[in-house]
Amino acid sequence: MKALRRFTVRAHLPERLRALEHLSGNLRWSWDKPTQDLFEAMDPGLWKQVGCDPVSMLGHVGPERVDELARDESFVQRLDALAADLDDYLQRPLWYQQLATETGGGADGALPNGLPNGIAYFSMEFGVAEVLPNYSGGLGILAGDHLKSASDLGLPLIAVGLHYRSGYFRQSLTADGWQRESYPSLDPQGLPLRLLVDASGEAILIELALPDGAQLAARIWVAQVGRIPLLLLDSDIPENDHDLRGVTDRLYGGDQEHRIRQEILAGIGGVRAIRAFTAAEGLPSPEVFHMNEGHAGFLGAERIRELIEAGLDFDTALTVVRASTVFTTHTPVPAGIDRFPVELVERYFGPEPGAVGSRLLPGVPVDRIVAFGDEDDATKFNMAHMGLRLAQRANGVSLLHGQVSRGMFNDLWPGFDQEEVPIGSITNGVHAPTWAAPQWMELGRELLGSDDLSSLREPQTWERLKQVDPGHMWWIRSQLRTALVEDVRARLRRSWLDRGAADAELGWIATAFDPAVLTIGFARRVPTYKRLTLMLRDPDRLEKLLLDDKRPIQLIVAGKAHPADDGGKALIQQVVRFADRPEVRHRIAFLPDYDMSMARQLYYGCDVWLNNPLRPLEACGTSGMKSALNGGLNLSIRDGWWDEWYDGENGWEIPTADGLADEDRRDDIEASALYDLLEQSVAPKFYDRDERGIPTRWVEMVRHTLQVLGPKVLASRMVQDYTETYYIPAAQSLRRTIEPGSSSAGEFDAPFGAARELAQYRHRVHRAWPQVEITDVDSSGLPDAPLLGSQLTLTAKVNLAGLRPEEVSVQAVLGRVDAADALVDPVTVPMRHIGAVDGGRQMFTATTPLPITGSVGYTVRVLPHHRLLAGDNELGLVTLA
Template identity: 30%
Template sequence: MRLKDIYIKPKIPKKLEKLFELSYNVWTTWDKDAVNLFLRIDPNLFRKLNFNPVEFLHKIEYEKLQKLAEDKGFLYELKNVWDKFSQYKKYRGYYMDKNDNKIYFDKGDLIAYFSMEYGLHESLPLYSGGLGVLAGDFIKSASDMGMPIVGFGLLYKYGYLNQYINEEGYQEEEYVENRWYLKPIKEVRDKENKPITFEMKIKNYKVNVKLWKIEVGKIPLYFLDTDIATNSEYVKSITDYLYVADRDKRIEQEILLGQGAIQAIKILNIEPKIYHLNEGHSAFLIIERLKKMMMEDKLSYEATKQIIRESTVFTTHTPVIEGNEHFDKDKITTYIKDDIEKLEIKIDTFLVNGLIENSTKFWLPALALKFSKYSNAVSKLHQEVSKKMWKEIYGELDYSEIPIDYITNGVHIQSWLSNEMARIFDRYIGPDYLHMADKSLWEQIEDIPDDEIWAVHKTRKEHLISFIRNRIVDKLEARGAPSTKISELSNILNPEYLTIAFARRFATYKRANLILHDKERLKKILTNGKKPVQLIFAGKAHSADKMGKELIKEIIDFAKEYDLEDKVVFLENYDINVARHLVQGVDVWLNTPLKHMEASGTSGMKAGINGVLNLSVLDGWWPEGYNGENGWAITAGERYQNIDMKNETEANQIYSLLEEEITEIYYDKTGAYYPKNWVKKMKKSIYSICKDFNMHRMLDEYFYKSYYPAMSQIDLLEESNHKEIDEYVKQKDIIKEKWSKLYIKFIDSEFEKKDVSTGENAKIDAYVYLDNIDPSLISVEIFYKYDENGYKVIDMEFLEKYEDSILKFTADVEVKGYGLEQYNVRIRPSHDMLFESNPEFVKWYFE
């Protein structure tokens, strides 16, 4: 016998129906007035329920709602929030075209965004960490800016792990089932009010998929769910856990996200122009797009591949090759072979798109890169790492030409700025920062009085410490700890002390324990009678990461063994709520990854906009953010390859900075009741990070670097009925047939004959065999590299053809710079689309 689930809507007074409607839009979780509206009803219950407006209205006493329905003050406040929300939804986003005309977005400009996780709010645990929180901020800012985006993800029954620390100091995990009817998410229903489901095939079994939707301001986010009655128990479990360890189930999740989302797009009658893959997890959507265009639109494989490429954006977030999603080639084959062979494509022909030379692994990011014209890393430094990591994909291209751009991450300011700081922003900057990324807005931060900044910071720090004390007391009481222990720890941390936070995933490369390198020296710093310091740690280790769990235990043991439990705190179950309190309340944000191992990182940005000063290795975003006045850089270990030496020198630098500079500035209140020089650095932090690392700036870059050129190209292709694609396929066939026979016979270069100085020209002649191909199909070029990243490509002019089918080309190189430089001559297809899509069609003279 099985009882059927039914949903009963809570009873809401008619005058408060708009409050109920507001609760189902995630906008209410980041708009300060909306949050305060719910807090006014019952602040204790709202906090207890993790600021979840839907669950709150399901559990609040009806009598209390009845009283509010007759409270003129509350109704006035509700009307103001509703009017604000209505105006927000009416805002139309726009862009400036190539002629500097303002063009408003319309439904034909739709961008589909795909992500394995979304960190929208703590009440929606569909995220594990930075990737998901970034995706959540991305969607929120798109809504603020009126950018037409629709998102797709998976609905996880249990989400990611909940963390608790046992008596021995080790992390343990528990998974709590999400009760979706108590969260700001709804089933997608058809005109007859029935839940929309569809059927797809994964491997050899049938999968029924149900669709859900979260409203994020103006943006719809759709989620695919297999936990429905019509599925087998195994299929139901596909969407149980985020980042499941089982490799088959991981593939199945990613096929569901990629191919399933494309099927959902068709069912929902959505017509995206651009497809944006946030990491490689969703790369299987390429297969579904191939199926649609080849089977329904009757296009060839080469034409379809090129259309997909022109309309796809890919963002890579992973700086370590093994951290990128990959599977055994044979395992992947069992999942995709049927789909690929239905398209009359040999499976090996398709698998090449995901292989790296001499590897039997199929890499989803490689597949995404080969089918994406617009690819980007997430910081300038990460661009360098990514180019080196994926260089084999790009054949004979020089490193400088590898088409992986960078768009440095940003943060959604309204989600992470404290209420108190937001009020200051509203007063001194005005509300324009909600919709615009105009850098000149932020200059007004200098006008904010120092004492107001400090007063806000003190308030937030007190809130943070109160929050931590309450969490620790609740934990101890729940575990039946002795009253003496509860009393002892109920007053941990001091709001007057310099407070440093380290909060992030506990992976070994992030080196959470670097500051513990010399425990005796650290203890002296923490217990300095005149300049005391306290440390707050938070973060989860992956459930299978034993070394990450040992890092957590080391911190907890250090606090106990050195009698520092009042000054060194590990905060359990790091989530968006904990993160928000930390970034708004600590003094210093510590970040100590091994350099080149952090793609970007955004927690330091969130701290920085609240006036928290970063103390960080120059990795990820910090090399672009650090200016010498807005925090500190950890650089001492950069010259060492040996990890032990690197750890020792960087730990010592941290200690020296704390002893000689950071605590000196923080505790120096000469001539004022607050540390003037510290506040000066706080304002530099707020200004520089708000200006350059807000999510609106990031979305602007995505639009003008990727979305806009992709949209323009797709429009041109559609207007011409894909004539350029037809020409591309025709020329590719010609060049593919002849390519092996083409070569550069020799070159005659003035670089080899005389000394050339800056500003002078050097003539180069090239003699090329083209096997009677029309010379207009081939470009002969000089590639001149005058520094590590600076280069010029000079087209060579055809002069004459000789009897042996050798063609002569010539060009002059204007010399730049001085010292050791480089050049080479190459041939490649003259059709730019053909060259960009097929880097294997490049031959150099100097090999």
């Protein structure tokens, strides 16, 4: 018989062990090894059985064992010390508090230098720990690492997402290697979550008005990630109709209507959840809102509704929202963006037929919402476009991805060259305590002489690795490889049994893989562009590499295809069928059900991390960073983060055939280059040993990788970059917009006056801009025989269509010109206003030395200028001569 419902019953803890609930309820245990060791000590066998989950451990440990532990003075002392350490971690000043102290306090109670009082971080998935499977891949793992590092740095951040009843999916294989999905139901009461309740103990609900009079309600679960509260909205409650209870059933499941409901709940419901949480906890409302991808983009529309309700007009409210919003894009291809039919958006955001004022966002015109998502296809609503239009600051997740994003979204800033599109970049990072093997963390403590590893953010700290004997580094790498082989064998056995094999025919697994053999890992989601099967392009050559007598390699492959992606499933099946062959199955394996626990073992133990996407379609690719943190060497196409940080000594670059129209030919060329590298460079370095059996050249590459990449790949560096580059400027921008404005007439003297000023300026600029014209450019100051450094004087006459000279920026633009007269790598020179001429035109001039030799050209342009804009290119308006 099957149970109707699953729920968790925990053992009653005596007072002496009550701190176990405190430790298990804060997900800091997921990156704190001493806390994990404490729970394992309760019952090592049970710890492994419950998946190394403290909450589950407390639900399964027997009362006799609990009583025994309560009498164990040594255990109780360890428990008390760890509880005290957690309390100290949660309360002591960290980097953010030190930053505030260094810069002095604000008289109005605000943090100094624009440091935000609070940051709201929205993501559709969060990979914090495997026991909370709210993630599918890199986006969620990145979000989880962002929260952990924000906690380690002391940021006042609140995160928001959805609680999926079935998470993503569990993956297994059929006998013929086809991916199967299963969706086990998760009991939130058996997870490290607490329900947000009011003073009377009742669950706090947020509510959303949907079409046809429906109401969607959600409760709020709180996962405590160190210092960071993660709010997860859950629609599976009795207050909802049956179909609405399923809104939060699965991550990335369902049709477009299901998806838009999820994204409305994440964005609009997420803002309402933050308001409920901060009110219940007595916390300040966040000043900065960060969208991790466009899924939660409707949060901006909800914030506009709040401000309209407070008395602002739409455009003033939009100005305030934009000033304080950051948008991060993670996709390098249009196909990766959520797009909804416009009529679907209109149905959810328009007024109910026959009902006065019954709508999801009262006071917010539906046509303005639709305009946020406008794109070339008038029938589609583009979530990324909405994110960019609602955020004053935007970024990609590596230098190369920033370049790709500027090209991808160039049409939103017509008239600007790709390089001037206001999308920056912050390269992703990974959370070292989560992803670095305990052996490396222990070595770090030894080198620092301290348990405080915060100085790992400093490059000079990593220079201490020069003190470490090569033999010791090789011993760590060999230990980790041996542990990986044991783990692979256990997973292989489980997979083969699940596929229908008999135990009697699996004797070969006991000797499958070899702790002494060069081990390569390839694990990630399975979209087409990641090219899971590039390694199989020449199966005979791959087999020869696997089975080489003197320098063999072994290959571990893992990854999930989206349940609706039969093409991805077919790629997995190709790998499985190749790996099933008796000739090679001891050297190559596909491991199903890739998750954080498997990933960790792979990052620890693989000598080489393989990545071969179609360049430039990998936005960042943080899996290679995690391998590098463990002394793994990357073997990768120059894409994502590897494009900017590969230096020739920290791994290998797979040559690319960029621009080749024939995709099959491109795959052949790049696969051949991969095989050549493995055969001629990677394997020889690994197997070339000194008299002690140590591959000295290999170990020096490992040392160099750790020294050079260690401080760069850290998520703490990433979160510091976000704080300094985006969060602080956004908070400063918000505070400027809510101040009285600068008009001498006094019409902007009230609060939000600056926002009203900017909103009216935008109106005037958009109205005037079609008539703004550069009527004449005079270069009479150009010498007859110009030399490098010669002075060029340009004068321009501009019709400003009623705008004042100080409301525009007039620029001379100079640079080398190509055969089509396009300016290449131009420089801009501000032109100053020198007065009015006939017909009301304004005169501007600039004098500048000629900066380069060769074919040089110039032009003049006009852009809007206002002190509250993040840049003169923000409005996407430009007039060229």
